[in-house]
Amino acid sequence: MDGTVILAIGILAVVVYKLSRGATSSAPERTVQDDKSAPLAKGQADYADISNSLHQLRDRELRGLALALQQRGGRIMSYLFQHPESLPAARHFLNYYQDRTAALLRQCVTLEQTEVNSPEAQEILRQTKETLHDFAAAYDKQFNKVMNLQLNDMEAELKVARQVLDGDGIEKGTRPQILDEEKTPAKTAAENGWLTPRNVGAAALTILGAVGLYKLLGKQNDKTEK
Numbered sequence: 001m002d003g004t005v006i007l008a009i010g011i012l013a014v015v016v017y018k019l020s021r022g023a024t025s026s027a028p029e030r031t032v033q034d035d036k037s038a039p040l041a042k043g044q045a046d047y048a049d050i051s052n053s054l055h056q057l058r059d060r061e062l063r064g065l066a067l068a069l070q071q072r073g074g075r076i077m078s079y080l081f082q083h084p085e086s087l088p089a090a091r092h093f094l095n096y097y098q099d100r101t102a103a104l105l106r107q108c109v110t111l112e113q114t115e116v117n118s119p120e121a122q123e124i125l126r127q128t129k130e131t132l133h134d135f136a137a138a139y140d141k142q143f144n145k146v147m148n149l150q151l152n153d154m155e156a157e158l159k160v161a162r163q164v165l166d167g168d169g170i171e172k173g174t175r176p177q178i179l180d181e182e183k184t185p186a187k188t189a190a191e192n193g194w195l196t197p198r199n200v201g202a203a204a205l206t207i208l209g210a211v212g213l214y215k216l217l218g219k220q221n222d223k224t225e226k
Contacts, residue, residue, distance in 0.1 A: 056112075
């Protein structure tokens, strides 16, 4: 076989190999991105659903519960958008608690719109309020669970920092002088030497001159008007 042909086949094989590796390596990145965007999109949709129900509810207690859950959910969603790596810890919150909150509030809006006031309907509303009260506690617990991951990361980082500082001979509790100086209260005018007799006299003369000029201009205006 001709050497040129062999070289061409070799180059083609290398190109195909690299392209296949590139396609294989890029696929997981797209999957990871999809895995993050899908739950965030669902969480955002449920949050918007809760906000919509909040503005339609007429029952005062239900509105208060909806507002409390909306605010808690907003804090969690805001954190997740900034820290999507925490999504696995928030899966239960997104897939159950916020999802069920949105569904229950939608049903409450529908129930109010039908104006059904039967004992059965009132009992369902009572149980719903009780459940939503408990959901508020669950929201807080879920957020703590999500935040614990970051706290654990910070704790690990601080341990590493302490080891590095110890290795560099920096004792624990050492503070630069500048930090102590920042805690020193600012000096008063007298301590800074601003309230000297000369400065006070100059200030008094300036004030008297301004007052005299003001009165003089006032008299001239009165004469002009007369």
